[in-house]
Amino acid sequence: GQQLNQSPQSMFIQEGEDVSMNCTSSSIFNTWLWYKQDPGEGPVLLIALYKAGELTSNGRLTAQFGITRKDSFLNISASIPSDVGIYFCAGQAGGTSYGKLTFGQGTILTVHP
Amino acid sequence: GAVVSQHPSWVICKSGTSVKIECRSLDFQATTMFWYRQFPKQSLMLMATSNEGSKATYEQGVEKDKFLINHASLTLSTLTVTSAHPEDSSFYICSASGYSNQPQHFGDGTRLSIL
16 A cells, blocks of 8 residues: 655754655655644644645745655744644545545654744 | 534543544535544554445444444534443544545544543
């Protein structure tokens, strides 16, 4: 089945630093999504990407849908303490798997003030 | 927009009890709802996909008689954990998707603890 490799697994950074995380897949996805999850809550959608090569920003967040459709990255600029949480990438395929998401393992982000 | 409400947030109950979790899309019609299970410090594991008015599709290894899913309307899906045991303790999260290309929006999850 499809697998997503998300890296890094965890990051410890200082407030103000930029952050980059990425996901790679063994197969093609039609949509890439990035979510953030705070402890004890459900994931919140940050950015959705629908076309290969697409680069989309949401405030200090920027994400790209890789040209090969097998990878995506998320950048966070000028991190702040409230950026702390777990970030998940998710890929959505088409065909019989339509609508189902495959999640990465998550990146745990810690921001030191 | 795209708000998904999940209830209850916490459930603590005795072994053998059946527990029902509700997932509602508040401001859109959800043609498809998904149920996930998440263990501490792990990613989300899809349990089943639910389309309004039809039977849920369960992922391999998920017991459909154990985890009953009903999606009777375009705004409500329920997950019932039947005869729950301590090993069923987990964080259960639902998500909902409306029109064909709408990304999934998640509820806040239900922490289930079986004593």
